[in-house]
Amino acid sequence: MSTTYRAVAWNPQKRRYDMVAGGLVLGFLVVFLGVQATLRPELTVETLLIRALAAGAFTLLNIILCIGPLARLNRRFLPLLYNRRHLGVMMFTLALAHGVFSIVQFHSAGTLNPLVSVLVGNARYTTISQIPFQPFGLAALTILFLMAATSHDFWLHNLTAPVWKTLHMGVYVAYALIVLHVIFGVLQGETSLLLAWTLGGGVLTVFTLHGLAARQEARLDREEESLRIDGFVDVCSVADIPEKRAVVRCLSGERVAVFRYDGQVSAISNVCQHQNGPLGEGRIVNGCVVCPWHGYEYLPDTGASPPPFTEKVPTFDVRVVAGRVLVHPQPHPPGTRVQPAMLDVARRA
Numbered sequence: 001m002s003t004t005y006r007a008v009a010w011n012p013q014k015r016r017y018d019m020v021a022g023g024l025v026l027g028f029l030v031v032f033l034g035v036q037a038t039l040r041p042e043l044t045v046e047t048l049l050i051r052a053l054a055a056g057a058f059t060l061l062n063i064i065l066c067i068g069p070l071a072r073l074n075r076r077f078l079p080l081l082y083n084r085r086h087l088g089v090m091m092f093t094l095a096l097a098h099g100v101f102s103i104v105q106f107h108s109a110g111t112l113n114p115l116v117s118v119l120v121g122n123a124r125y126t127t128i129s130q131i132p133f134q135p136f137g138l139a140a141l142t143i144l145f146l147m148a149a150t151s152h153d154f155w156l157h158n159l160t161a162p163v164w165k166t167l168h169m170g171v172y173v174a175y176a177l178i179v180l181h182v183i184f185g186v187l188q189g190e191t192s193l194l195l196a197w198t199l200g201g202g203v204l205t206v207f208t209l210h211g212l213a214a215r216q217e218a219r220l221d222r223e224e225e226s227l228r229i230d231g232f233v234d235v236c237s238v239a240d241i242p243e244k245r246a247v248v249r250c251l252s253g254e255r256v257a258v259f260r261y262d263g264q265v266s267a268i269s270n271v272c273q274h275q276n277g278p279l280g281e282g283r284i285v286n287g288c289v290v291c292p293w294h295g296y297e298y299l300p301d302t303g304a305s306p307p308p309f310t311e312k313v314p315t316f317d318v319r320v321v322a323g324r325v326l327v328h329p330q331p332h333p334p335g336t337r338v339q340p341a342m343l344d345v346a347r348r349a
């Protein structure tokens with residue numbers, strides 16, 4: 001991985017996105033505080049704030065977890081995916097404020113160290129309603145902290161992509177812990193069913209979207225072995241590939257992105273070297289395949305990033321015969337130039 005690649009650069013679009021997201025979060029907090037203060041006048045300002053920050057963080061976490069599968073199911077959600085990390089940092093900031101505020105409010109007046117007090121306080125396991133819920137929150141916050149602290153690309157390079165990815169899958173563990181935190185905590189004292197329905201609805205939405213996206217991926221991974229000629233697999237017709245875009249097929253267990261551009265067809269691995277983003281969902285801009293997640297670029301015929309960058313992905317032999325696109329499933333080593341298949345003039349139109 002090159003050290004000079006600045007894929008995640010600030011630009012006016014990202015700033016606009018952050019301002020809109022920040023405004024929506026602020027709006028949520030204000031409305032939540034207003035509604036709660038009206039409906040529950042007995043609650044103190046501190047409790048209202050603790051709850052508003054918690055609700056904001058948890059809502060944001062639900063949204064963040066839905067963005068991945070939504071972008072898989074419909075390309076229109078891709079712009080949300082590019083900036084998911086920013087939402088993650090916002091969510092962590094709210095969760096941290098909620099955790100710190102709770103510790104100061106409920107655990108700082110005694111003789112015990114506040115963190116120890118979170119872990120051992122109210123430990124009564126005789127009834128479900130007495131099970132201490134705050135250690136679940138602390139464990140979740142610790143995981144979210146590790147993720148936020150390593151969110152920068154510096155850590156991705158140093159930890160290596162597989163370790164970084166495994167660490168960041170911890171978000172699902174944190175999510176489960178927060179659900180337990182709410183079930184054993186605030187839900188035990190709630191008389192209205194609204195919170196339970198909201199919690200259940202959120203969890204169901206996250207699960208359903210992940211299930212639908214996984215089913216779609218599995219369909220994509222079913223090998224297209226319909227026709228083989230000289231070892232080449234018939235993947236689609238030329239007309240199936242929109243100009244400067246790709247279709248993705250699974251060949252010999254690897255996803256391959258087959259791009260059509262300027263009267264030519266090239267095939268490269270679908271897996272971006274940055275964070276395994278789906279290159280086949282990107283576009284060709286200025287002659288380069290642009291990864292839809294954070295903008296790493298690759299030349300379609302060599303699979304290599306344009307100089308001075310050094311990222312490379314495997315390439316595949318391609319033929320076009322009678323309007324059908326044939327791809328050889330055997331990959332060439334990353335960065336190997338492969339002659340693009342040329343489309344005849346009649347088919348370019």
Ligand code: HEM
Nearest residue numbers: 047051054055057058095099102134137138140141178186
């Ligand atoms: C040190 C860590 C944490 C502590 C000590 C803690 C403490 C608390 C306390 C005391 C409450 C009950 C507030 C009340 O009913 O008045 C609460 C509720 C809640 N917490 Fe945490 N928490 C922690 C971490 C987290 C994290 C990381 C999240 C993730 C978003 C979270 C989400 C929630 C939610 C959604 C509620 C219910 C809020 C509502 O009433 O709508 N907590 N927490």
Ligand code: FES
Nearest residue numbers: 272274275277291
């Ligand atoms: S640029 Fe980040 S995954 Fe491709």
